[in-house]
Amino acid sequence: MNAYALFVCRLKASLRDFASMAILFLCVAGALLAHWHGEQRQQGRLTLALVNEDTGRMGARLADILSEEETLSVRVISAEAAERLLMQDRAQCVARIPADFSERLQRREFRSSAVLTVSSGSAYASAVSEPLVNAIMKLWFEQRTIYNMDSFLLERGLALAPERKQTLEADMERIWREGPLIRVENITLAPSPSAAMKEPASIALCWFAALIPFYFTVNSGWLLRDSFRSLTGRIRRTGFSSPALFLTQSAAGFVLVAGCFALVGLLTMSAGAFTELVPGILLYCVGCVGIALTLCSLCRNFTALLLVAPTFTLAAAVLSGLLMQLPEWAGVWAALSNILPGRGLYEAFAGVPGALAPLVALAWVTAGLLSAYLSQRRNNSKRELTDPIL
Amino acid sequence: MSLWRWIALDLKRLFRGRALILATLITPLVGLMVFASVVAPMLLEEKRIIIPYAICNEDSSEPVRQFVRLLTNAESLKSLTAVYPVKDMQTGYELLASGNVSLLVHVPADFYTDISTGGNPAMYIIASEAHSFEQSIVRITVDSLLSIVGQSQNVLQRFAGEAIDAGADEAAANDWIGGQMSGGIEEYMHRRAALSQGGILSAYSEYFPVQYYLCALFSIFAALAMLPALYLSSADMGGPVVKRGLLASRPAASKYYLGRLISGAALILLALALLIPIGAVTEEADALLANMADTVWLALAPALILTALSFSALALFLGALINRPRLALWCGFFIVLTMAALSGALVAEGALPALLAEIGRWTPLKSAMSLLANSLFSLDSARYAQDTLRLAAMFIALALAGYKLVLRKGAAL
Structure with a gap:
C-alpha cells in the first residue's frame, strides 16, 4: 500500500460521489454568478422602467426622447414587469406616465406629471430619474413656447400659419434628437504600474472561498464511513501511519478544490494577479482541510455533519470578511476571526497578507489530524455496541 | 408495539x-x-452611498461658472455626491491617485469660447476603470443638464426666427427669447416637482429585511432539523424494521408512521422553540417581544406545530421513498436547499423570476416562512388563515403519500 495509490483511490471516489461533486459545482457556479452580477453593476448599465398609460401622443414622445439617452437604458414595459425588474435590482426606478399626461402638458402643467417608484435598496434612483425629469421638462417647454409664441404674435396682430406651426414642431423634435452640441467625454485612466500590482481579487474568488468550507467538510465524510474504519485497521497493519493516511485521503479534496480555485481565478482575473494569490489560497485550503477533519471527528455521524457544515460555512464566511466587510463596531468578531483561515485569505486578497496565516493553517491541520486520530482510536476501542443507525 | 412505545423508542434513538x-x-x-x-445590524444600516468627485473649472467666464454651480447643486447628485472644487488639474489627479475622490470633472479653459464661436466644446469626466459605475452616474446628470439648457436655447432661437419671418420686430423677438429663457430656467429649478412619489417597493414584501431574513432562518433551520428523522426513516425502510416484518400489518405500520411523525416533529419543534427567544436578541427585539407578549402566542403555537409536522411528514415521505440512508440524507439536503432558493430565503422573494417565485409558494418552506412572519410581526388574520390552509394541505398530501409508501414498504398494502 503506498500513499499515491491511496490518494488516487480517494480522488476517484470523490469524483464518483455525485452529491459532493454537485456541491463543488454549485460553489463554482455561485462564485461565477456573483462575479457576473458584480460586473454588470460595474459596467454601469442603469435602467429606467417606463410604464406608459398615456392616451395621448406625449407619452410616446417622452419614450422617444428618453431612448436617445446614451447613458441610460429605458425600457417601456407593463407595470407588473417593471415592478419585477425593480425588485430584481435590474432597474433603478419605475416611472408611471398617467393617462392624462398629454392633457396636463397641453395645459402647460408639469408638476406631478409622472409617478416615480423606487426600490428599498436603490441608491441611484434620483440620478437615474434625472433624464426623465428633463425629458418631461422638454415637452413642457415645447407647449409653453408654442403658447407664448402665439400670445407674442397675437399682441402684434400676427399669427403663424398652421403648416408653419407643424414645421416648427417637427424642428423642435429634431433639435431634441440632435442632442447638445457640447460633448461630455469619459476618460478612463490606464492603471499605473503600482496599481497593477494591487489588482483586487475577483468577487468570484471571494465567494468561492466563502462557500468551499462546506465542500471540504462534507467531502471528509469518508472519515465517518464504516468501510473506512475497517480500512484504517488493515492499512495500519502494513505500517502506514494514521496521520499519513488522513493526509493522503484529504489530499484528494484539496486537489479538486485547488483546481476549481484556479478555474475560477483564471476565468475572472489575469493569470499574473492570480499567481500572486496562490500561496494564500493554498494556505487557506490547508486550513480548511484541518477544520473539516476536526468537524468530522466531532460530529461522529454524517447527519450531524450535514447539519453543522452549512452553519459553519455561513459563520466563517461572514466573520472572516470574505462575503462582506466587517463593520467597525464588529471589532470583537474581527479579532476572533483571526483563528479562521478565511481571515488570512481575506488579507491576502486585500494585498496585505498577514504573518499569522501559515500558523493558523498549520494549527488547524494539526488539530484536524489529532482529532481524527483520537476519533479513530475511540471507535476502534469501543467497536460500537450502540445503534449503528445514527 | 403500541404507539407510545414507538414514540418512546424513536425519541430515544x-x-x-x-x-x-x-x-x-x-x-x-x-x-x-x-x-x-453582524448581519442584522448591517441590514438595518441606511444604504447611503456617497461618490466623492473633484471638479476643475479652468474657464472663468460667468455662464460656465453658473453651469458649474447648477451641476454641483443638482438635486439628482446632491444626495449621492460630495464635490471638491480644485484649482488645477494636478491637484485633481493627485486626489484621484490617492483615492480621496472617485472622479475628476474637467471643464477646459476655452470651453465657453468654443461654444460661442461654434467650435467643438467638450468637458471630461476622468476616472479609473474601477470607478466606471460612478462615472456613469455623474455623466447622466451632466449630459441631461447640458441637453435641457443648451437645446432650449436652440428651440427658442428657431421660434424667434419664425416670428421675425411672420413680421415681428427683431429686437422684440430677441427680448422675447431672453424672457422665455429666464422664465424657463426659473421653472427648471423646480423640475423635480414633475415627479410625484409612488412609494418604495420592497422585495421583502411588507416586512423589514431583518424580519424577513429572521423568519427565513427559522424556517431553514426547521427544515434542516428534519434530517435526523429522514435518516432514521430511510434506514428503517431498508433495514431491520421492515425485514423483521414489524410493519407487516396495517395497524403496526400506522402506529410506526404516527410515532415517527410525532417524534420527528418533536425534534423540529424543539429547534424552533429554542430559536424564537434567541431571535429576540436581534435589533428587532422590541417588535418581536411586543408582539409575543399577548395573543400572538395563540397564533404562533399552532404555526410552529404545523410547521414541525409538515417537515416531519416530508422527512417520512423522503425516507420511505429512498431506502439508502446516505442518499436519502443528501436528497433531503438538496431539497431543503432548493426550497430555500425558490422560497426567497436566500434571495428575497420579490427578486426572483415570477415563475420561480410562484413555484416557491407551493413549498412547505415558503408557507412556513410566511406563517411565522405573519404570526411574529404583522398578524393579519386573513393571511394567517390562507398560509395555514396552504401548509395544512401540503402536510396532508405529504402525510398521505408517506403513509402509503410506509404501508407498501412494510408489505401491509
Missing part, C-alpha cells in the same frame, strides 16, 4: 447521539447569533 442532538439544536443558535450580531 433521535436523542441518544450527543453530537447529533447538539448539531440539531446548537448550530441554529450559532447561525442566529452570527446573524443577530
Whole structure:
C-alpha cells in the first residue's frame, strides 16, 4: 500500500460521489454568478422602467426622447414587469406616465406629471430619474413656447400659419434628437504600474472561498464511513501511519478544490494577479482541510455533519470578511476571526497578507489530524455496541 | 408495539447521539447569533452611498461658472455626491491617485469660447476603470443638464426666427427669447416637482429585511432539523424494521408512521422553540417581544406545530421513498436547499423570476416562512388563515403519500 495509490483511490471516489461533486459545482457556479452580477453593476448599465398609460401622443414622445439617452437604458414595459425588474435590482426606478399626461402638458402643467417608484435598496434612483425629469421638462417647454409664441404674435396682430406651426414642431423634435452640441467625454485612466500590482481579487474568488468550507467538510465524510474504519485497521497493519493516511485521503479534496480555485481565478482575473494569490489560497485550503477533519471527528455521524457544515460555512464566511466587510463596531468578531483561515485569505486578497496565516493553517491541520486520530482510536476501542443507525 | 412505545423508542434513538442532538439544536443558535450580531445590524444600516468627485473649472467666464454651480447643486447628485472644487488639474489627479475622490470633472479653459464661436466644446469626466459605475452616474446628470439648457436655447432661437419671418420686430423677438429663457430656467429649478412619489417597493414584501431574513432562518433551520428523522426513516425502510416484518400489518405500520411523525416533529419543534427567544436578541427585539407578549402566542403555537409536522411528514415521505440512508440524507439536503432558493430565503422573494417565485409558494418552506412572519410581526388574520390552509394541505398530501409508501414498504398494502 503506498500513499499515491491511496490518494488516487480517494480522488476517484470523490469524483464518483455525485452529491459532493454537485456541491463543488454549485460553489463554482455561485462564485461565477456573483462575479457576473458584480460586473454588470460595474459596467454601469442603469435602467429606467417606463410604464406608459398615456392616451395621448406625449407619452410616446417622452419614450422617444428618453431612448436617445446614451447613458441610460429605458425600457417601456407593463407595470407588473417593471415592478419585477425593480425588485430584481435590474432597474433603478419605475416611472408611471398617467393617462392624462398629454392633457396636463397641453395645459402647460408639469408638476406631478409622472409617478416615480423606487426600490428599498436603490441608491441611484434620483440620478437615474434625472433624464426623465428633463425629458418631461422638454415637452413642457415645447407647449409653453408654442403658447407664448402665439400670445407674442397675437399682441402684434400676427399669427403663424398652421403648416408653419407643424414645421416648427417637427424642428423642435429634431433639435431634441440632435442632442447638445457640447460633448461630455469619459476618460478612463490606464492603471499605473503600482496599481497593477494591487489588482483586487475577483468577487468570484471571494465567494468561492466563502462557500468551499462546506465542500471540504462534507467531502471528509469518508472519515465517518464504516468501510473506512475497517480500512484504517488493515492499512495500519502494513505500517502506514494514521496521520499519513488522513493526509493522503484529504489530499484528494484539496486537489479538486485547488483546481476549481484556479478555474475560477483564471476565468475572472489575469493569470499574473492570480499567481500572486496562490500561496494564500493554498494556505487557506490547508486550513480548511484541518477544520473539516476536526468537524468530522466531532460530529461522529454524517447527519450531524450535514447539519453543522452549512452553519459553519455561513459563520466563517461572514466573520472572516470574505462575503462582506466587517463593520467597525464588529471589532470583537474581527479579532476572533483571526483563528479562521478565511481571515488570512481575506488579507491576502486585500494585498496585505498577514504573518499569522501559515500558523493558523498549520494549527488547524494539526488539530484536524489529532482529532481524527483520537476519533479513530475511540471507535476502534469501543467497536460500537450502540445503534449503528445514527 | 403500541404507539407510545414507538414514540418512546424513536425519541430515544433521535436523542441518544450527543453530537447529533447538539448539531440539531446548537448550530441554529450559532447561525442566529452570527446573524443577530453582524448581519442584522448591517441590514438595518441606511444604504447611503456617497461618490466623492473633484471638479476643475479652468474657464472663468460667468455662464460656465453658473453651469458649474447648477451641476454641483443638482438635486439628482446632491444626495449621492460630495464635490471638491480644485484649482488645477494636478491637484485633481493627485486626489484621484490617492483615492480621496472617485472622479475628476474637467471643464477646459476655452470651453465657453468654443461654444460661442461654434467650435467643438467638450468637458471630461476622468476616472479609473474601477470607478466606471460612478462615472456613469455623474455623466447622466451632466449630459441631461447640458441637453435641457443648451437645446432650449436652440428651440427658442428657431421660434424667434419664425416670428421675425411672420413680421415681428427683431429686437422684440430677441427680448422675447431672453424672457422665455429666464422664465424657463426659473421653472427648471423646480423640475423635480414633475415627479410625484409612488412609494418604495420592497422585495421583502411588507416586512423589514431583518424580519424577513429572521423568519427565513427559522424556517431553514426547521427544515434542516428534519434530517435526523429522514435518516432514521430511510434506514428503517431498508433495514431491520421492515425485514423483521414489524410493519407487516396495517395497524403496526400506522402506529410506526404516527410515532415517527410525532417524534420527528418533536425534534423540529424543539429547534424552533429554542430559536424564537434567541431571535429576540436581534435589533428587532422590541417588535418581536411586543408582539409575543399577548395573543400572538395563540397564533404562533399552532404555526410552529404545523410547521414541525409538515417537515416531519416530508422527512417520512423522503425516507420511505429512498431506502439508502446516505442518499436519502443528501436528497433531503438538496431539497431543503432548493426550497430555500425558490422560497426567497436566500434571495428575497420579490427578486426572483415570477415563475420561480410562484413555484416557491407551493413549498412547505415558503408557507412556513410566511406563517411565522405573519404570526411574529404583522398578524393579519386573513393571511394567517390562507398560509395555514396552504401548509395544512401540503402536510396532508405529504402525510398521505408517506403513509402509503410506509404501508407498501412494510408489505401491509
